Amino acid sequence: MTSPMQTPLAHVLFVSLWALAPTLPGSAAALETLSPPPLLLAQVPKGPLAVADYWVSEKLDGVRAVWDGQHLRFRSGRLVPAPAWFLAGLPPEALDGELWMGRGRFEALAGAVRRLQPRDEEWRQIQYRVYEQPGGAGSFTERVARLAGIQQRGAASWVLPAEQFRLADRAALEARLQQVIALGGEGLMLHKADAPWLTGRQDVLLKFKPHEDAEATVLAHLAGKGRLAGQVGALLVEDAEGRRFQVGSGLDDVLRAHPPAVGTRITYRFRARTRDGLPRFPTYLRQEEIF
Numbered sequence: 043m044t045s046p047m048q049t050p051l052a053h054v055l056f057v058s059l060w061a062l063a064p065t066l067p068g069s070a071a072a073l074e075t076l077s078p079p080p081l082l083l084a085q086v087p088k089g090p091l092a093v094a095d096y097w098v099s100e101k102l103d104g105v106r107a108v109w110d111g112q113h114l115r116f117r118s119g120r121l122v123p124a125p126a127w128f129l130a131g132l133p134p135e136a137l138d139g140e141l142w143m144g145r146g147r148f149e150a151l152a153g154a155v156r157r158l159q160p161r162d163e164e165w166r167q168i169q170y171r172v173y174e175q176p177g178g179a180g181s182f183t184e185r186v187a188r189l190a191g192i193q194q195r196g197a198a199s200w201v202l203p204a205e206q207f208r209l210a211d212r213a214a215l216e217a218r219l220q221q222v223i224a225l226g227g228e229g230l231m232l233h234k235a236d237a238p239w240l241t242g243r244q245d246v247l248l249k250f251k252p253h254e255d256a257e258a259t260v261l262a263h264l265a266g267k268g269r270l271a272g273q274v275g276a277l278l279v280e281d282a283e284g285r286r287f288q289v290g291s292g293l294d295d296v297l298r299a300h301p302p303a304v305g306t307r308i309t310y311r312f313r314a315r316t317r318d319g320l321p322r323f324p325t326y327l328r329q330e331e332i333f
Contacts, residue, residue: 078119079108080241084249093215096232097206103148103228104140105155105333116333125160131198139172145226173204181236253311263301273298292326302329
């Protein structure tokens, strides 16, 4: 099999105007960009897991957004082009959470929140599910209690605390995961109950899913063959450790005609890693850089 680094140039597609879309007038990227907000990032559980030490919530299939009391930002720092009435319903306190339309509706959500001219009929379907108070004092348990009363402090009906619950052990966690997956959810999040507010990738926040996922940067569009001739056959990507590989599975016909732009980041799903650290059976999940 030809390695990604040996792919003939004839098989690498030139970047189309689609790649320029994030900088064109009318795109979300044309909005003002502030500094990326400091965020707590999840890790995958490694070794024994003391489930009773964590609060558990569903991993929402949404778009992360941080509110500082004045601005609602994507994780990139770009301002979210939300309607004025939506922003007016947010309380004067810092919040971290997900813009969410419901299970299995990520593509519709992504289209709505990217739109420079927001559509009320779309935003009426969006909730802001909050699960953290940036800079908040005390343990996560204390912050969960404060978030539970957020609507009593003036938040609108579309601002809701993420449901947090406790489970006794690994068997209960596995059972709840299966319930969430059966309902069309992605997985579960575990946040250490006694953890202070932290940023960066920390083991106090874990994601528990049937498949692993990770992010990588698109380096090139590789031309398809056979049925895929004239379209993108795969994306050549590079992860944070500099490993390069191809992601072709998970690309539908629309994505093959209009692939994620070179330089943007994607999330991919995989089953395990090889001895060299490469993902086995990587499958495209979604584009991240637009946010």
